Amino acid sequence: xxxxxxxxxxxxxxxxxxxxxxxxxxxxxxxxxxxxxxxxxxxxxxxxxxxxxxxxxxxxxxxxxxxxxxxxxxxxxxxxxxxxxxxxxxxxxxxxxxxxxxxxxxxx
Numbered sequence: 001x002x003x004x005x006x007x008x009x010x011x012x013x014x015x016x017x018x019x020x021x022x023x024x025x026x027x028x029x030x031x032x033x034x035x036x037x038x039x040x041x042x043x044x045x046x047x048x049x050x051x052x053x054x055x056x057x058x059x060x061x062x063x064x065x066x067x068x069x070x071x072x073x074x075x076x077x078x079x080x081x082x083x084x085x086x087x088x089x090x091x092x093x094x095x096x097x098x099x100x101x102x103x104x105x106x107x108x
Contacts, residue, residue: 009104010084011097018042023082026074028097033088043086050074052096061099071103078104 010022014033018025024044027033030051033041049070052061065071077083089095 005079006081007078007104007108008082009078009101010082011101012084012086013092014041014043014086014088021082022084024077024080025084025086026077027086028074028100029086029088036088041086045077047074050096050100058099061096062103065100065103071100074100075104075107 008023012022014027014029014036018041022042025042027041027043027046027048028050030048032046047070050065050068050073052064056064085097085100087095087097089097
């Protein structure tokens with residue numbers, strides 16, 4: 001990413017309404033969320049392979065993402081402008097979207 005690129009990555013539960021300020025919406029869950037139609041979800045991309053395979057600790061998930069081609073794809077997508085990582089977990093502070101946003105921000 002060169003110094004001219006600006007990447008803003010937000011996170012949001014899939015159950016919250018989509019708004020224009022979300023930018024491209026990227027679902028990062030392995031399983032499609034219950035009770036959400038594709039139209040209501042308004043996701044541009046669904047990268048299920050980037051979601052954790054099991055309940056994992058933050059460190060273990062970070063290790064799992066190293067060399068993950070879906071994470072590389074996510075980085076590329078987010079470099080295109082504002083993006084929102086969409087997730088379905090009830091815990092808004094402890095979920096894969098939080099970890100993914102941290103990694104994306106650390107990468108620049």
